[in-house]
Amino acid sequence: MILNQFLILAAVLFCIGVYGVLARRNGVLVLMSVELMLNAVNINLIAFSAYLRETAGEVFALFVITIAAAEVGVGLAIVLLIYRNLHSPDLDHVEQLKG
Amino acid sequence: MIVQNIFFWVLALAMVLGAIGVVRSQNVVHAALYLVVVMAGAAAQYILLAAEFVAWVQVIIYIGAVIILFLFGIMLTRAPMGGDTKLDNDQRWPAAVVSVFLAGVLGALLIDAFGKKEIVISGAKGEQLLQVGKAGHLADSIFTAYVVPFEVVSILLLAALVGAVVIARRD
Amino acid sequence: MGLVEKGVFGKKPLKPVTWLLNYSRKYSLWMFQWGLACCAIEMGAALASPRYDMMRLGVIPFPASPRQADLVVISGTVTDKMAPAIKRLYEQMPDPKYVISMGSCANCGGPYWDSYSVTKGVDQVIPVDIYIPGCPPRPEALLEAIVMLQERIQNEGLGNDELAQRWRGEHVVVDNAYMAARV
Amino acid sequence: MPHMTLALEIGWGTTLAIKTLLVLAIIPVGALILGYTFLLKMMSHMQSRLGPMDPGGFHGWFQLVGDGIKFLQKEDIMPAESDRRVFAMAPAIVVISTFLIFLVVPTGPRLVVKDLDVGVFYALAVSSLSVVGVLMAGWASANKFALIGALRAAAQLIAYELPLLLAVVGVVIQAGTMSLQGIVGAQVDGSIFGFSGLGNPFILTQFVGFFLFLIAAQAELTQTPFDMPVAESELVAGYMVEYTGFRFLFFFIGEFGTAFAFAALAATMYLGGWAIPGVTGGMADLLGPLVLFVKLMGVAFLMFWVRFTYPRLREDQLQAVAWKYLIPIGLLNIIVTAIIKVAV
Amino acid sequence: MTSTETPGFEVDPALYSNLAGSQVNVELDTGDMILNLGPQHPATHGTLRLVVRLDGERVVAADPVIGYMHRGYEKLSEFRTYPQITTLINRIDWLSSFANEVPFVHGAEQLMGIEAPPRAQWIRTILTELSRIATIYLFLGEMGLQVGALTPAFWGFRDRELVLNLIESATGGRFHPNFNRIGGLKDDLPWGWIAECRTTMDKILRGCDDFEDVLVGNEIFEARTRGIGIIPGELGAAYGVSGANLRASGIDWDLRRDGKPYLAYPELDFKVWTHSDGDSFARYWVRLQETREAVRMVIQLLDGLPAGPIMAKVPRIIKVPEGEVWVETENPLGQMGYYIVSKGATGPFRVKIRSASFSNVSILPWLLRGVYVPDVITIMGSLYFILGDIDR
């Protein structure tokens, strides 16, 4: 197995994630796309870890997973708040911050 | 190492299709289920890379908790049963352009930087790789070299927990 | 549709196969308890009281949802207000399904034959396999009805032509005449 | 190929087919045994009844077999408004999750599909997959009862994953490994105050952990007192409400198969698994499955005893139990275990 | 079964309207949801339909839809003769059939100016108390089922069977005895019945102890019932809640003691149990004590059973003189009363049947506001109603 196959897979996933973040308007879906990107990063980390035969990458992957979980918790709370106040989970409606 | 490669490509294909499903599906719940495919595929890739412990952490945290949270959020925000056409905004084409462009740049960069560098999984080096993925090694490095980040992450988790509760609460 | 209707066992299943299929259906009657009135308590006694213990006969009273039920016991007075719900429940049950009408009220209106709000018999709404007279029938009568039903299930044919006529047999009434004939 | 990594080793094991078939057979058989012994017979006897007697002639042994064959003959209904693909997939996911647990349960010194380095952790990780199936079932049924049931199930399973893991950590610390085979080994090699004739089943030292595990497992299995997701008197049948025929059968098998798996896990971690004192080598391979089965039935008896006797908690009380009692106790257990482990 | 589209009912439209101003749960408002429990739902033992408006797991508003068991007793009674009516009213509260007959027969006797001989009165009292035991015993087990404990329900059925045996051997009817005659009873007690009754009463007492062990002392049961569904005594009375439900709210009122004297109750020594909490647990506890009290009363009655005839002199064709009478008794479920209007014919001109469960359940919309879904089941279980007694 060459290193690049993992890296390019990760890159593709990352870009799909980027597309999702940009094109989706439902808050939950945006969060999911962010998860896609985080996963891509994780694949990179693990691939490098395997390439270098070092634990560092795996340790960082664990940290990323942890932080992703925290992020989803807070993110969903925010989406819930948006839904509660605007009666829609769509982020397009969040315009109060506009000057 | 043709066998691992076959596994890789099958998994990779499933993951990419799943990822496209996540961003293109017109049903929120389906999107979440596609995300499960991507997550499970990633876990399988980790196993392929001998990162066994991380793989199961991925399963337990992502599939066991994060996806459930997502489904929870979706059902609490009233997922419609049928397709919902209003899931996308009107930046679809610009977004596609951006991501394709990004993919091109990244791909070129990666090929240029790493070329055909191999991940060695046979022989003595392979043995070493297997050892790296073991929970014991991981634990050793987390609790020695990375103990400070570990503690910071713990505090972050706690803060996120409290934060989520505070945000979701309405007083 | 289930395996039989899909034709997994051929146009006419072999005799041992038919026997096994019928035997398992016969002893796995998951019963939805449509308890309506007084008879519901007697049905409860037949199920729960150790003296009758209908589970001995393979009647399982677990399903809380009609989707998992094979048998429904309509026990008690059916009112005009309730009738649509009963029809709906019957439609929710998957084939093959059986109905026992328990008690005079469910059979024909019983003591409320002249009431303005009571349906005179549940068979105006759904087809009934077995009628149990009595007001209310004793739990033993319900057990007898179950045994009757099991006999009927065991003797069902599963061939294609027979399936078309399945569950359109004669009604059975567990009354004195019937008992006299059996003894 | 000793250097090959995990996925491929499972993939290319020469005995793969046999092992898979065996494990596939264990699930329905285990479900059958538990269902018959406890659900039908033990429950009935506790209630002064006999339970099934007629089916099959001898004490109703045929009852659950008959149920299985019957469900195959039932009409397969999908509600009109349901999401058909998701609806159809959900039961399979639940059963797959059960199947995956069995891969790491050792039934003898050599009788194990794959003794993973992180076996315990793996078992708990894949057991959480079933939640996805439950949520899918609840959502796809297009039924309010099913949806509420599924949401309850998910909330509960997430909450109890934690105490379950914490309970297991005590064992892992004491054994010094996460491999189930290693845990059994540690119990065989252990000694009680210097007396090593019986080994050291961890139930003696991890008594608290054992009960935490049982309580949390009870919640994971959605059994009384934690059976709100399928609470019959409230939600009819919870997330299963719209399922008929063989799909329902899958859930049924999944439910009892998972109970079987958790009982096996508990027996392995706390009661010494396949080991009995004085039996080693080939004999242990021969007797192992039987020994494990006996121990497992003991654990299952406890679980079902509680199931048929206790009332059920309320949703908020359930969460309170997890967060206010089980998790602190679990943490305390870990601390105490760790201190003793380091000190001794 | 679970759909809103079942034809043939009317639901309070307020339930479906926007209740934006009255959100109960302010912490996690996730939008309201209408849930239909029934008409045939495992929890409603019978055919009560409950339409609840939910916010998450909390009930915002509840509207019981009754009438699925309405059989028109009051109308049918106008077309029946007095002896025929006793057959009919057996089936109002089908668990305590005998107790249903008593007030009606008593009313007819009052109108006719006759009185049943003492032995008949005492036997009536015994059978009333036995049917009280049979009724409440089922509740003691069923309540376990409502909160999820399977086994007690089966025990309830098991021991209730013993009481039914007694009733059957005395009256010939296991379920609906139809044993009362205007002016007395159909028959005397059979030989050996009294001894049999004593042994059964011992078993019932032991069964009560079992329930106490399994449920009352259970932490989960207490957590599920304590503080759930509190009925303030005064409000309960204004709603017409009666029987053990009212006594559990601290109102010390029992028609056997406080009403117009009937049957043999004035001569009995018994305690009226009350509880000050008014919650589901109190209702369970009071009923448990009442069962024991009923056993005590049966023993007293057996000890002091007078000899004599069991039937007064009554004309062959019963014609009741013109008049109106209101008779009320303390039935297992609460106050049962008949307002009989006679115009001198062989049948009554008008019978108003006041049944206990109807009023007991009418408090549900108030009681269910703001509780969790599982508590709905607990509360409905603890109120203990019989559908026939609600719908008549």
Next chain:
Amino acid sequence: MADETPDTPDTPDASADDAVTDASAVAVEEVPAIDPAVAALFERFEAALGDGVVDHADSFGTLVVRVKPDAWKRAAEVARADLDCDYLSFISGIDWMPAPKPAGDEGGDTSAPVQPDTMTFGVTGSDGRLQVFAHVQSTTRHWGVTIKTDVADPAPTVDSWVSVYPGADWHERECWEMYGVDFSGHPKIRHLYLPGEFEGNPLRKDFALLAREVKPWPGLVDVEPMPGDDTEEGDS
């Protein structure tokens, strides 16, 4: 036990007219031997309600009071406040019209009891065909009182008791459904027992039971002999 009071042969109209002119005087005069406890209770009631009372009687130890329709709600308030009647037993109606079809003729219904053909009224009389009556009790004093009032025939309407006794809600819905009596002030009168599309008021005397019209008891079908013994027909 008090004896019943079948006398009062005078026409109800006359007595009602009297009652309207001088209610309290007539009521006190008319009363025959009355239980002292019931009399005392009535005095309390009358003292509080004043001239709203039309008539009263002691029916087997229970006080029955007939009040003017416009005093109906006030009667409830008085009962609750001054008589400590905190407990609502029931509210219902009664239709004094004789059955439209006397039974027993032309091969018709033979089983139903024969009721008198003339319109007579109960213990406290009535103005017209329809009456609403209720029973309230005291859980502390252990007494009860039945309160009656007349309602107009074509468009019967009376004040609702819901604000006094919340439990009146369902009872009034039942009464509306069974007799067509409207309760003004009730939060929402709607069907209680019967399906929404049900027509008619079943408890009115002119509501015929269709089943009895179609097939009068014992019915014209041949009763098949039972197998085995030939039992006598049910004689009760």
